[in-house]
Amino acid sequence: MGTLITGDICILGGGSGGLSVAAGASQMGAKTILIEGGKMGGDCLNYGCVPSKSLIAAAKKAHGYHDAADFGISAAAPEVDYGRVMDHVEDVIAGIAPHDSVERFEGLGVTVLKGYGRFVGRGEVQVGETTVRARRFVIATGSRPAIPPVPGLEETPYLTNETLFSNRIRPDHLIVIGGGPIGMELAAAHVRLGCKVTVLEAFTALSREDPELRQVVLDCLREEGADIREGAEIVRVAPKGGNQIEVVLNGPAGEETLAGSHLLVATGRTTNIEDLDLQAAGVETTRTGVVVDARLRTTNRKIFAIGDVAGPYQFTHAASYHAGIVLRNALFRLPAKVDYAAFPRVTFTDPEIASVGMDEDAARKAFGADITVLRFPYAENDRARADRKTTGLVKVITSRKGRILGAGIVGYQAGELIQLWGLAISKGLKIGAVASLIAPYPTYGEINKRAAGAFYTPKLFSKGTARLVRFLGLFG
């Protein structure tokens, strides 16, 4: 005989989005039920952001010595113990895990059910022998790696983001299929950890980024030794003797065979919705996820969807932003809606690449020639010179009158620097607000101020200004 549990809100999925809703709802006094089938913390903690950034941090340490001589310091090439690098990754995850744990959430008053839930009606979910009835449901079941139909892949051993971080044998030659953020971040880290790395991208690597900024990243990664092939057409893959794998490409000069030790598939994501029986709940889906309106309500008004399953952006900060929208709608009945005008993203290659709002291309499509493009290079910033981090630029797009439409940054700490532009866009600040900021010297933040200042350069140094200064007799 099964058990029946009732509550105010029931969340399916204890990852970035689901945990934020659960913590918020229970702290606001709602009777909250959380269902998690896998590991608490979801992709971000266990197989995504946290392990990848920890690996990137280790790779940065390994790379640190390479330009030591430029600073007058002699250093030997480091020895990388890949297994111990993965110990570090595991240790970082373990340090964060208590924050996302069943114990913490039960302590907050949440009823946590372990198991995979599925809808059995418009207001009812089944988890094992337990039935949950709640006034509101939230689908936050995330995504998993999409596996492309490459001939031979099923018979060939390959890694994904779900298995790579438990591999303790350093790849001699890592072949990465897919040049999106996952492929490029992990490729870049492995180059620095001493692996030969080849990236096979069917179209364009980091294709969502402004081509001018993306090129800077590709140039740097290639200079460090990554073999990045764009427009790559994979004919087939196959296992070879001695734990090797083989990838056959169709190239301009005919077929080419690459031999590798490890294959990483990073070709996008599939949302976890097939096993939820969403039809039983009256929730419509598309090929890529759950249909939601601007309030993140599904076609069943009592059920919300957030994070990767809702899209359109698949980031941890999108999932937690969604959580805030759902809490306002579900608990306070406020008609809060999503607004992505100031939605940022960062890819943690070195240099990092970050953006918020419109890029040049989108702004030209929307406003034609009526935009201003401002640029400022890292090379002209004194702090960047002192640190020898002179690669990169800030690029800002404004309307003719100085409304900030978007910004993109490639360079050291781009992910930190982009945040000012997010605030400026969300608060409707004009470019003058950033140009008149007093930025402490010497900081990277001055690059933002100088990019904004470029808006005034043509006016400041115009003949009109020169005439005005003469008229006022300032130098007379």
Ligand SMILES: Cc1cc2nc3c(=O)[nH]c(=O)nc-3n(C[C@H](O)[C@H](O)[C@H](O)COP(=O)(O)OP(=O)(O)OC[C@H]3O[C@@H](n4cnc5c(N)ncnc54)[C@H](O)[C@@H]3O)c2cc1C
């Ligand atoms: C390698 C990698 C690196 C990334 N790096 C970044 C980054 O640097 N910054 C960033 O912002 N984003 C990053 N992301 C993206 C980020 O991890 C996701 O966007 C985010 O985790 C999505 O949150 P979510 O709540 O939608 O899903 P998840 O966090 O994946 O949580 C979904 C949870 O639902 C559970 N579940 C699934 N089905 C059921 C069911 N039927 N019943 C109960 N539970 C279920 C799963 O077990 C999982 O725990 C990265 C992703 C990857 C793969």
Ligand SMILES: NC(=O)c1ccc[n+]([C@@H]2O[C@H](COP(=O)([O-])OP(=O)(O)OC[C@H]3O[C@@H](n4cnc5c(N)ncnc54)[C@H](O)[C@@H]3O)[C@@H](O)[C@H]2O)c1
């Ligand atoms: N720093 C971050 O915030 C971060 C880091 C990693 C991932 N993420 C999130 O995870 C999402 C998924 O990342 P992703 O890199 O897996 O997906 P993606 O969709 O961004 O990129 C996948 C790439 O694989 C290529 N591809 C697909 N099939 C191929 C094939 N058969 N052969 C060769 N290339 C092929 C595509 O053309 C595409 O460029 C991202 O969109 C992002 O939202 C974020």
